Structures are given as C-alpha cells and as structure tokens.
Amino acid sequence: MGKAFDIGLERLVGGGVGEPRNNEAARLADSPSAAGSGTFYLETFGCQMNEHDSEKVAGVLLARGYRQVESADAANVVLYNTCSIREKAAQKVFSRLGEYRLTQREGQTIGVLGCVAQQEGEKIFSRAPWVSLVCGSASYRKLPELLAQLEAGNRRVTGLDTDTDETFETEVTRRDNPWRAYLTIIEGCDKACSYCVVPFTRGPERSRTSASILEEVRQLADAGYTEVQLLGQTVNSYADPSARKMRFSELLVAVAEVPGIRRVRFTTSHPRDFGKDIVEAIEAVPAICEHVHLPVQSGSTKVLRGMARTYSREEYLEKIAMLRAAKREISLTTDLIVGFPGETEKDFQETLSLLDVAQYDGAFCFKYSPRPNTPSLKMADAIPEEEKSRRLAILLEKQREIQRARNEQLVGRELEVMVEGKSKKEFQWSGHTSSNKVMNFTSRAQESLGDYVQVKVMGATPNSLVGEKSETGS
Numbered sequence: 001m002g003k004a005f006d007i008g009l010e011r012l013v014g015g016g017v018g019e020p021r022n023n024e025a026a027r028l029a030d031s032p033s034a035a036g037s038g039t040f041y042l043e044t045f046g047c048q049m050n051e052h053d054s055e056k057v058a059g060v061l062l063a064r065g066y067r068q069v070e071s072a073d074a075a076n077v078v079l080y081n082t083c084s085i086r087e088k089a090a091q092k093v094f095s096r097l098g099e100y101r102l103t104q105r106e107g108q109t110i111g112v113l114g115c116v117a118q119q120e121g122e123k124i125f126s127r128a129p130w131v132s133l134v135c136g137s138a139s140y141r142k143l144p145e146l147l148a149q150l151e152a153g154n155r156r157v158t159g160l161d162t163d164t165d166e167t168f169e170t171e172v173t174r175r176d177n178p179w180r181a182y183l184t185i186i187e188g189c190d191k192a193c194s195y196c197v198v199p200f201t202r203g204p205e206r207s208r209t210s211a212s213i214l215e216e217v218r219q220l221a222d223a224g225y226t227e228v229q230l231l232g233q234t235v236n237s238y239a240d241p242s243a244r245k246m247r248f249s250e251l252l253v254a255v256a257e258v259p260g261i262r263r264v265r266f267t268t269s270h271p272r273d274f275g276k277d278i279v280e281a282i283e284a285v286p287a288i289c290e291h292v293h294l295p296v297q298s299g300s301t302k303v304l305r306g307m308a309r310t311y312s313r314e315e316y317l318e319k320i321a322m323l324r325a326a327k328r329e330i331s332l333t334t335d336l337i338v339g340f341p342g343e344t345e346k347d348f349q350e351t352l353s354l355l356d357v358a359q360y361d362g363a364f365c366f367k368y369s370p371r372p373n374t375p376s377l378k379m380a381d382a383i384p385e386e387e388k389s390r391r392l393a394i395l396l397e398k399q400r401e402i403q404r405a406r407n408e409q410l411v412g413r414e415l416e417v418m419v420e421g422k423s424k425k426e427f428q429w430s431g432h433t434s435s436n437k438v439m440n441f442t443s444r445a446q447e448s449l450g451d452y453v454q455v456k457v458m459g460a461t462p463n464s465l466v467g468e469k470s471e472t473g474s
C-alpha cells in the first residue's frame with residue numbers, strides 16, 4: 001500500500017547519496033522549471049519493482065522541488081502506481097480512482113503510473129475523466145517533461161512508449177529503507193510466458209551497464225547501506241550492454257566486494273538462465289545471500305509447455321539438484337500457478353509431487369488469472385473458479401507443512417540476523433537471516449536497527465523462526 005513521507009530536499013541531499021547526486025538534486029531544484037510549492041502523494045500497489053520504481057519517481061519529483069505529503073488531501077499531484085498482473089489487482093485501480101474522484105480538490109492533478117497505465121493507456125481518460133496523466137514504467141524518464149506540460153496548462157498527458165532501449169536511472173532516488181537499497185539492473189522482459197502481461201506493460205529487456213551499477217553501489221555503501229537487492233523481472237538474464245560484458249554471476253561478486261556491502265540479494269531468477277556459475281558465486285562469496293527465488297509455475301511439463309516457460313519439469317529439477325548440492329545451504333522459494341487452462345487433476349498432482357522433491361522454503365501461490373493481450377487468454381479448457389480455489393487450498397496446505405518441517409530443522413542453529421524492527425513487547429526484535437527467513441528474537445541488549453547479530457533458533461513456525469540473541473553477541 002501507499003508509502004507516505006513528508007521530507008524536504010535537505011533529507012534527500014543529506015541522505016548521503018554521494019556528491020554528484022547531491023549536486024544534481026540541488027541543480028534540478030534550482031532550475032527555473034522547479035515546481036517549488038508543489039506537493040505530491042504517491043500510492044504504490046504491486047511487486048517490489050513497483051515499490052522501487054516509486055522510490056525513483058519520488059526522487060525525481062523531490063529534485064524538481066516538489067514535497068511529498070502523507071495524504072492525497074494535502075497534495076497538488078496524486079500519483080497511483082498500479083499493478084495488473086492479476087485481474088483483481090487491476091480491478092482495484094478503478095475503484096481506487098473512484099475514491100480519489102470523491103476527494104479531488106479544484107486544480108488537483110491525478111495521475112496513473114505503472115502496468116495498468118501501460119495496459120489501458122488513453123482508455124483511462126474515458127473511464128476516469130478526472131485523471132490527467134497516464135504513464136507506463138518504460139516512459140518514466142519522461143515524467144519531468146510530462147509534469148512540466150501539466151504545469152504549463154495541458155489538460156491531459158501520456159507516456160506510453162515501450163520501444164525504448166533506455167532504463168529508468170535517476171540520480172535522485174528517494175529510498176525508503178535506511179539499510180537495504182533496491183537497484184533495478186534489468187528492466188522489462190523478453191520471455192513471453194503465455195499468461196503474463198509484463199512483456200506488454202514493461203516493454204523489452206534493457207540492462208544497465210555494470211559500471212553504472214557498481215558506481216551506484218559504491219555511493220550506497222558510502223551512504224551507510226549494507227544490503228543491496230538487485231532487481232529484475234528476470235534478473236539473471238542480465239546482459240551488460242557495455243564493452244566489459246560482465247556476466248550476472250561476476251556482477252554479483254563485484255557488488256559483494258564493494259567495501260561496506262554485507263549482503264547482496266537478487267530477484268527474480270528465471271530457471272532457463274540459471275547456471276552453475278551463479279551457484280559458484282554464492283559458494284565463494286559469503287556476502288551473496290544464501291537464497292534463490294526460482295519460480296517454477298507448474299510441476300507438469302505439459303502445462304509448462306502451454307505456459308511457454310522454456311523448460312521441462314526434469315530440466316527444472318536438475319537446477320534444484322544443483323542448488324541443493326551447493327557447498328552452502330541455499331534456501332529456495334518459488335511462484336506457482338494453479339488452474340492454468342487445460343490443467344488436469346494429473347497435472348496438478350505433478351505440481352504437488354514437485355513440492356515433495358523441491359522442498360521449498362517458501363512459495364507464492366496464485367490462481368490463474370486470464371489477462372488481456374496474453375496468448376493463454378484464447379486457450380481452451382478453462383478451469384472453473386471453484387476448482388482453482390480447491391487446488392490452491394490443497395497446494396497452500398501442503399507447502400505450509402513443508403515449510404514448518406524445514407524451519408524446525410533449523411532449531412538449535414545459530415544464524416546471522418539483520419536487526420530491522422523492535423516489537424512493542426519488551427526485549428523483542430525482528431529481522432531477516434541471509435536465507436531470507438523472518439526471525440523474531442529476544443535480546444536484553446539495546447539493539448541498533450541495521451546492525452547484524454548472531455541469534456540462536458529456539459523454535460519455528462511455517463513462516464518464521466523464533467530465537468534468542470546468542471551470548472557470543474554480534
């Protein structure tokens with residue numbers, strides 16, 4: 001849901017994102033086109049990439065002199081960053097826009113960003129005539145220009161091109177977490193899974209140069225960030241566009257070697273491009289976190305073919321075997337879809353049996369949702385909604401028991417945790433392990449958020465670990 005902050009440019013500049021960045025923010029804020037007194041409210045819905053896009057959008061607006069406020073009521077510009085991956089998410093957009101209409105003030109601009117903006121385009125203006133800006137993620141570079149057009153009196157503006165080879169890099173990202181920084185290294189997707197809107201809403205794959213990624217990581221480390229999460233719809237399909245041609249696994253190592261960086265995460269990996277070199281990088285470099293998110297979607301080769309996933313059940317299981325044989329214990333998570341057109345009971349049973357073999361530490365499970373423009377929309381043998389719900393419930397229950405058993409195996413172990421939260425209950429803290437498990441733990445010390453401590457696992461639930469800070473300390 002929406003993140004709301006009211007911070008000035010000083011916070012951004014003082015946020016310690018490095019000298020060149022500060023100068024750029026100051027230069028943009030001083031520019032004649034700066035909005036000065038403008039305020040914006042930004043609400044975000046959807047995946048981590050949307051959350052991070054919003055951080056970048058906020059950075060761009062702050063650098064233009066806008067101020068971020070905590071409620072739509074207080075804003076001159078209301079921006080809604082949307083998701084259309086499943087029908088329910090897309091439906092929510094128009095009901096939310098309806099709510100904005102009720103509270104819209106005279107002269108207030110309402111803009112739609114993200115996947116629904118790209119998918120629906122100018123149709124949004126007819127369905128919600130109170131909206132005046134529609135911009136998809138592949139056009140975010142144009143946002144300052146679009147806002148300037150609105151400031152100049154234009155009633156309606158759009159940014160809807162996807163035929164770009166540019167990535168949305170900005171000197172002035174406004175980051176929401178003081179220790180963990182997200183960094184998009186590859187945008188868009190060329191994979192064309194038959195059920196998925198992402199190739200239409202985010203455009204073709206475009207990678208950032210390794211030099212610009214590493215420069216940003218150095219600035220982040222200087223600013224005090226210790227964890228970096230590299231993002232991409234298929235992050236491991238990264239293709240360095242510079243002459244250096246750094247491989248994804250080399251990039252992981254290079255990021256982990258930046259002084260001050262203690263944890264490197266990456267998501268989402270596509271099975272087809274997941275090679276031994278990535279496992280070797282994790283084995284060799286402790287700062288690369290021992291967690292891989294490798295969506296399988298289905299355990300049936302027939303369904304995988306229908307989904308155009310480009311691998312079979314057997315090929316996927318070979319990747320799992322490679323990960324399980326690694327010298328470090330790597331936790332594994334996945335995404336699964338039930339009720340894809342033509343999925344029989346036998347296909348579904350194959351998904352269940354794949355869970356037995358893969359032994360995932362976590363899974364995001366979804367009912368298939370038909371999406372506009374996608375090839376699977378026209379496929380025969382749709383599965384009734386009740387049957388999808390039945391399969392989903394069985395899948396969730398099975399995965400829950402697997403997680404409980406896997407987490408229980410960790411009882412007695414000592415794991416490193418980044419301290420991320422303090423509970424209202426005295427002496428209770430929480431954070432994540434390198435394997436990305438949530439740890440709720442007891443410590444009588446006054447912990448500092450962002451620190452790393454050793455915690456002994458005392459108990460387990462399907463979704464988290466319970467621990468006590470070790471006597472050996474941090």
Ligand code: SAM
Binds near residue numbers: 234268
């Ligand atoms: N790029 C990533 C990948 O290939 O795994 C993730 C893309 S998507 C944001 C996250 C997940 O949403 C997918 O892995 C898939 O399980 C699910 N998803 C995508 N389209 C869907 C659809 N039409 N119906 C149900 N689930 C869907």
Ligand code: SF4
Binds near residue numbers: 234
């Ligand atoms: Fe969608 Fe497939 Fe691309 Fe993932 S790899 S974003 S599921 S098309």
